[in-house]
Amino acid sequence: MRKTLLKKGFTTFFGLIMASTSLNFLNAQNNWQGDISSDFYDVNNWSDNTIDFANAGSQTLVIGAGNPNNPVQIGGSNSIGARPDYLNTISGANATFNGTLYPWNSDMLNGTITLNTPALLSIRNVIYIGKADEGIVNITGGSLYSRYQTIIGYNTGGNGTINVSGGTLYVGNYLEIGTSPGGTNPSGTLNISGGVVDVTTAVNIGSNGNIVISSIGALIVTGDHKITLENYILNGKISALNGENLVVNFDGSRTTVSIAQDPNRMIEEFASYIILKNGVLEAKIEKSTSNIQSLKVNGVETLATYNASNNSRIGTYYDFTGSYGFDKISGTVFSIKEETEDYIDVSFKRTYSDGNFLAPCDADIHYVLKKDDTGIYTYSILTHKAEYPAFDLGSWRQVVWIGNDGTDYLAEKIYVTEQKSWEMPSVYDFSQASATAIPEIVKLNTGIRAGKYDGKYEYCENLIDIPAYGHASDKNSIGSWAVFGSHEFFNAGPTNHDLNAAAGIIHIDMNTVHYNCRGFSIPQGEEWSKIYGPYLIYTSQESTAAANWEDAKSRAAQDKGEWPFSWLTNTPEYPLANGRGNITGNFSITDSEKPDLDGSNAWIGVTQLTAASDGHWQFEDKNYQYWVKTDASGNFDIKHVRPGTYTLFAFKNGAVNEYRMENVTVNAGGTTNLGNINWNIPRNNGKLLWEIGIPNRTAAEYKFGDFDYCEGFVENKFETTFPNPIEYNIEDNNWATVLPYVHTKYIKSDGSRDTWNWNINFSVTGTIPTTGNAKLTVAFASVDHAQFWLYLNGNNIYLSYPTVPSGGNAWIRQSNRSKYGIQTFDIPYSSLVQGENTLTFLMPSNQSNSHIMYDYISFEGNNITVQNSLLSTEEFDSKNGIKLYPNPTNGKVNIKLPKSTDDIIIELYTINGGLISRQIYQNNQNSLELDISNKPMGVYFIKILSETPTTLKIVKKQ
Incomplete structure (x- = not known):
C-alpha cells in the first residue's frame, strides 16, 4: 500500500513536515552496492537482485557509497514502472540521474546527487536535502520536482545545499531553507546560477538559510511576493554572487528575482527562457524546448499561449515523426550564434543521446531577429552522425498556434489562396461543432459557416504556390503569417501539397508525410545534415485583412529577392550566393498531335536522387530541390543551386509524363548553360483519337474536383448527381x-x-485492322488501396492493381490529387467493333479509403476513325442563370448574364486562386465574350461580381 506522509489541505509552514528522522523500514529495503557496474537498473548492483523495476512500488531504495561503482540512472519512465515507494540517499552517496524516476516518497537526500539533461527526478511528496547530515544536489539540467515541500537543511546537524546551474528545481508547495523546527539551527543554501527555481506557494528563509543568485539564475514564485522577497534582499538572505543589482518583478501572476540585464541588447537571458526584442517585436523562447511561448508585436500577443483543456502552454513547437513515433523537441541547450547591432541569431540544440530521445538525430533550432522587424526568422539543422543508430524521417515541422481569447481568434480570416480565403468559425463555433466519422473533420453548427464541414486538410495546396499563408483580421487590423523566400528545403517537388493554415493554427511542414510522401532513412554509419529554412513567422498590422495578406505576399517577394540571405553566415549547410551556381537554358516541346504545345510556363527543376526516391523527384525527400517556371518563350534560370551533380526534370500542363536529363553539373559561382532543350513527345502508337481531361496531375477539371472536394464528405452528393453506371460519350x-x-x-x-x-x-x-494494338493511356492523379479493372465491350482486358504510386488517402484527406503516375494498355484492334464500343472502368476495392482519381485518359491508334467533337456545344447553366459556353474551350468563352442594374465585374483566376485579370462591363450588357486563347491549357475560375456573385469553372483545352 502506498504511504503518503502529507496531505494537500495543510497550509502552515511546518505542519507538513513532521516525518520520522530515521529511514523508513516498513518496506522491503534494497541497498545499492555497485559491485557490477554503474547501471542503476542492473539488479545485480543491488543487495536484493530479485527486484523488478517494472513493479517496484513496495521497495525502499537506499543509495550510499558504491563499491566500487556509483549509480548512474538513464532512461526509465512513469509509464513502465521503476517507481519505488521510497528513494533515500545517505552519507557517502554519489548518484547521477540522467533519465526519469518517480519515487512516491523520500526520507532524505544526503550525500551528493547530480541531475543532468534531460533528467526528471519527481518525488511525489516532501524532499529533505541535508537531513541531520550533509546533502548536496547539483542540478545541471533536467528537473528536480517535489509535489509538496522542498526543505533544504533539516534536524540537528542538517546541512543542505542545492546548486542550480541549469534546469529547474520545481517546488509544489513551500520552499524552506534553514527553517526546520525538528532540530537546532540546521543550515541551508540555494545557489541559482544558470537555472530556475519555480515555487508554487512561498519561500521561507531561516536564520541559517540563504539564496545566492548569479549569472542568469532566477527565483520565480507564484503570486505577488514582491515585498517579502525585497525584504529578504535588504536583510541579505537573498544576494547576488558578484554584487550585481537584483530586480524583483511581479507580472500579474508570478514574482521573479533575477539580475538586471543590459537594456540595449536585443536579448535578455533568464534561467529557463530568453526574450528577443527589438523595440517592435518581443519573443519569449523556452530554453529547454525552443518553443516560442509568447510573441508580441507592438504589445499585441499574437500566439495562443495557454491551452485550458490540458493546462499546457502551446505557442509554437517543432517535432519529428518516424518509425520511433512522435518526438517533440525537448532537452535543448541554448547559445548565441551571432550578435550584431542589426540582428541576433540564437541556437537551441538538442544533441541525441541513447535512452533520452527517440529520434537518433541532432536538431539545432535557430531564431533570428533583425532590427525593427515585425517578424522573426527561424531555421533548423538536422544532423545524423555516423555513430548514431539508423534514422528515418517522416515529418519534420513547426506548429504555430495563433492568438485567441478563448471565444474568438485574434485573426478571424484565413488566407491560403484567393479561392480558399474566408472568415473562419470562432473558437466558440468549434466548441459547438459535431464530430464526424473522420476525426480531422467536424460539422459546424453555429456561426458564419454553420452547416459546413471544417478540417485541417481542407486547406492543403501546393506549398511552392503559396509563399505566404496564415490568418488576418478586419476587427483587430493584424495578420499572422508563415512567409517563405524559398522552397528548396521542402521535400517532394513542386506538386507537393500539404498542411498550411487551418483553424487557429499555422503548419510549416518541411518534410511532409501526407499524400503518399515516403520519408527517408539514414543508415548507421552515414553522415547526413540538412538545413530547413530560414523562413519568417511574420506579423503585419494593416487596416484590413485583405491589406494584411497583400503585405505578407509583398514580404515573401522581398525575401525571395534576397535569397540566399547574406546574414546567415558560418553555416556550411547554407552556402551564400557566391557559393552557389545557376542553371540556364531554353525549354521547348514538340508534339505532332498537339502543335500548339510549347515550353512556356513549364515547371523545370533539379534534385539529387536517392535510392528511396525510385528515381523520381516526387519521392525525393532527403535532398534539396530547386524549381522554377519557364517564361513565355521557354527560358529558365534556376538560381542559387548548391554545387553538385543533378538530374533535371521538366513537365507542363497539357503534356503527359515529363522530360528528364541526367548529369547536370553546378559549380560554385558559375552558370551552367544547357542551351536549347527540346522534349520530343513520341507518338509511336498512332494518332490521338480521343482524350478525356487535361494532363495537369490533378482531377480538378472533373465534377466536384475544382472546389467541393476540399469541403469534406463530397461523396454524399454522388447519388443525387451521378447515375450508376456512368455513361460518358x-x-x-x-x-x-x-x-x-x-x-x-x-x-x-x-x-x-x-x-x-x-x-x-x-x-x-x-x-478496323485485324492485327496490332491501339494504345490507351491513363494518367492517375491518385490511387489508394485500389484495383483498376478494365473491360472492352464487356470483355476483361486488364484486372490488377495499377503499377503507379499508390497511397496517400487523398480522397479522405480532402484533396483532388496525391502522387502522379501513368499506365498504358494495349487495346487489340481485333477487340474493337464497327460502331459503338465501350471501355468500362471499375474500381472494385472495398476499403473505406479505396479510390482512383484520373488525371487524363487518351486513346491512340492507326488506320481507324473515331467520331469525336473537340468542343462541347452544351451550355453550362449555373443556379443563378449565368451560362458559359463552350466549356471546355479552345480559347473564347461566351458568357450570358441575366439583366442587371449594376455594372458587372468579371475576374479570372488560376486554379490555385491567383488573380489573372479583372474587367468591368456596363450594366446594359448581358452577353459577353472572354478570350483566354493566350492562356495555358488548364482549369480556371471565372468570378462574376454582380447582384448575385457567382464563381464558375472553365476548362481551357489547348
Whole structure:
C-alpha cells in the first residue's frame, strides 16, 4: 500500500513536515552496492537482485557509497514502472540521474546527487536535502520536482545545499531553507546560477538559510511576493554572487528575482527562457524546448499561449515523426550564434543521446531577429552522425498556434489562396461543432459557416504556390503569417501539397508525410545534415485583412529577392550566393498531335536522387530541390543551386509524363548553360483519337474536383448527381460535368456501397485492322488501396492493381490529387467493333479509403476513325442563370448574364486562386465574350461580381 506522509489541505509552514528522522523500514529495503557496474537498473548492483523495476512500488531504495561503482540512472519512465515507494540517499552517496524516476516518497537526500539533461527526478511528496547530515544536489539540467515541500537543511546537524546551474528545481508547495523546527539551527543554501527555481506557494528563509543568485539564475514564485522577497534582499538572505543589482518583478501572476540585464541588447537571458526584442517585436523562447511561448508585436500577443483543456502552454513547437513515433523537441541547450547591432541569431540544440530521445538525430533550432522587424526568422539543422543508430524521417515541422481569447481568434480570416480565403468559425463555433466519422473533420453548427464541414486538410495546396499563408483580421487590423523566400528545403517537388493554415493554427511542414510522401532513412554509419529554412513567422498590422495578406505576399517577394540571405553566415549547410551556381537554358516541346504545345510556363527543376526516391523527384525527400517556371518563350534560370551533380526534370500542363536529363553539373559561382532543350513527345502508337481531361496531375477539371472536394464528405452528393453506371460519350466531350473527380464505390444515401461502372463510349468507323494494338493511356492523379479493372465491350482486358504510386488517402484527406503516375494498355484492334464500343472502368476495392482519381485518359491508334467533337456545344447553366459556353474551350468563352442594374465585374483566376485579370462591363450588357486563347491549357475560375456573385469553372483545352 502506498504511504503518503502529507496531505494537500495543510497550509502552515511546518505542519507538513513532521516525518520520522530515521529511514523508513516498513518496506522491503534494497541497498545499492555497485559491485557490477554503474547501471542503476542492473539488479545485480543491488543487495536484493530479485527486484523488478517494472513493479517496484513496495521497495525502499537506499543509495550510499558504491563499491566500487556509483549509480548512474538513464532512461526509465512513469509509464513502465521503476517507481519505488521510497528513494533515500545517505552519507557517502554519489548518484547521477540522467533519465526519469518517480519515487512516491523520500526520507532524505544526503550525500551528493547530480541531475543532468534531460533528467526528471519527481518525488511525489516532501524532499529533505541535508537531513541531520550533509546533502548536496547539483542540478545541471533536467528537473528536480517535489509535489509538496522542498526543505533544504533539516534536524540537528542538517546541512543542505542545492546548486542550480541549469534546469529547474520545481517546488509544489513551500520552499524552506534553514527553517526546520525538528532540530537546532540546521543550515541551508540555494545557489541559482544558470537555472530556475519555480515555487508554487512561498519561500521561507531561516536564520541559517540563504539564496545566492548569479549569472542568469532566477527565483520565480507564484503570486505577488514582491515585498517579502525585497525584504529578504535588504536583510541579505537573498544576494547576488558578484554584487550585481537584483530586480524583483511581479507580472500579474508570478514574482521573479533575477539580475538586471543590459537594456540595449536585443536579448535578455533568464534561467529557463530568453526574450528577443527589438523595440517592435518581443519573443519569449523556452530554453529547454525552443518553443516560442509568447510573441508580441507592438504589445499585441499574437500566439495562443495557454491551452485550458490540458493546462499546457502551446505557442509554437517543432517535432519529428518516424518509425520511433512522435518526438517533440525537448532537452535543448541554448547559445548565441551571432550578435550584431542589426540582428541576433540564437541556437537551441538538442544533441541525441541513447535512452533520452527517440529520434537518433541532432536538431539545432535557430531564431533570428533583425532590427525593427515585425517578424522573426527561424531555421533548423538536422544532423545524423555516423555513430548514431539508423534514422528515418517522416515529418519534420513547426506548429504555430495563433492568438485567441478563448471565444474568438485574434485573426478571424484565413488566407491560403484567393479561392480558399474566408472568415473562419470562432473558437466558440468549434466548441459547438459535431464530430464526424473522420476525426480531422467536424460539422459546424453555429456561426458564419454553420452547416459546413471544417478540417485541417481542407486547406492543403501546393506549398511552392503559396509563399505566404496564415490568418488576418478586419476587427483587430493584424495578420499572422508563415512567409517563405524559398522552397528548396521542402521535400517532394513542386506538386507537393500539404498542411498550411487551418483553424487557429499555422503548419510549416518541411518534410511532409501526407499524400503518399515516403520519408527517408539514414543508415548507421552515414553522415547526413540538412538545413530547413530560414523562413519568417511574420506579423503585419494593416487596416484590413485583405491589406494584411497583400503585405505578407509583398514580404515573401522581398525575401525571395534576397535569397540566399547574406546574414546567415558560418553555416556550411547554407552556402551564400557566391557559393552557389545557376542553371540556364531554353525549354521547348514538340508534339505532332498537339502543335500548339510549347515550353512556356513549364515547371523545370533539379534534385539529387536517392535510392528511396525510385528515381523520381516526387519521392525525393532527403535532398534539396530547386524549381522554377519557364517564361513565355521557354527560358529558365534556376538560381542559387548548391554545387553538385543533378538530374533535371521538366513537365507542363497539357503534356503527359515529363522530360528528364541526367548529369547536370553546378559549380560554385558559375552558370551552367544547357542551351536549347527540346522534349520530343513520341507518338509511336498512332494518332490521338480521343482524350478525356487535361494532363495537369490533378482531377480538378472533373465534377466536384475544382472546389467541393476540399469541403469534406463530397461523396454524399454522388447519388443525387451521378447515375450508376456512368455513361460518358466521347463525342459529347462533357467530362467536366459528367465524370466525378474520384472513382470510388457508388455510395448511397442509406450508406450502402455498390460497384460503380464508368462506361466510356466511342464510335469507330471505317475498316478496323485485324492485327496490332491501339494504345490507351491513363494518367492517375491518385490511387489508394485500389484495383483498376478494365473491360472492352464487356470483355476483361486488364484486372490488377495499377503499377503507379499508390497511397496517400487523398480522397479522405480532402484533396483532388496525391502522387502522379501513368499506365498504358494495349487495346487489340481485333477487340474493337464497327460502331459503338465501350471501355468500362471499375474500381472494385472495398476499403473505406479505396479510390482512383484520373488525371487524363487518351486513346491512340492507326488506320481507324473515331467520331469525336473537340468542343462541347452544351451550355453550362449555373443556379443563378449565368451560362458559359463552350466549356471546355479552345480559347473564347461566351458568357450570358441575366439583366442587371449594376455594372458587372468579371475576374479570372488560376486554379490555385491567383488573380489573372479583372474587367468591368456596363450594366446594359448581358452577353459577353472572354478570350483566354493566350492562356495555358488548364482549369480556371471565372468570378462574376454582380447582384448575385457567382464563381464558375472553365476548362481551357489547348
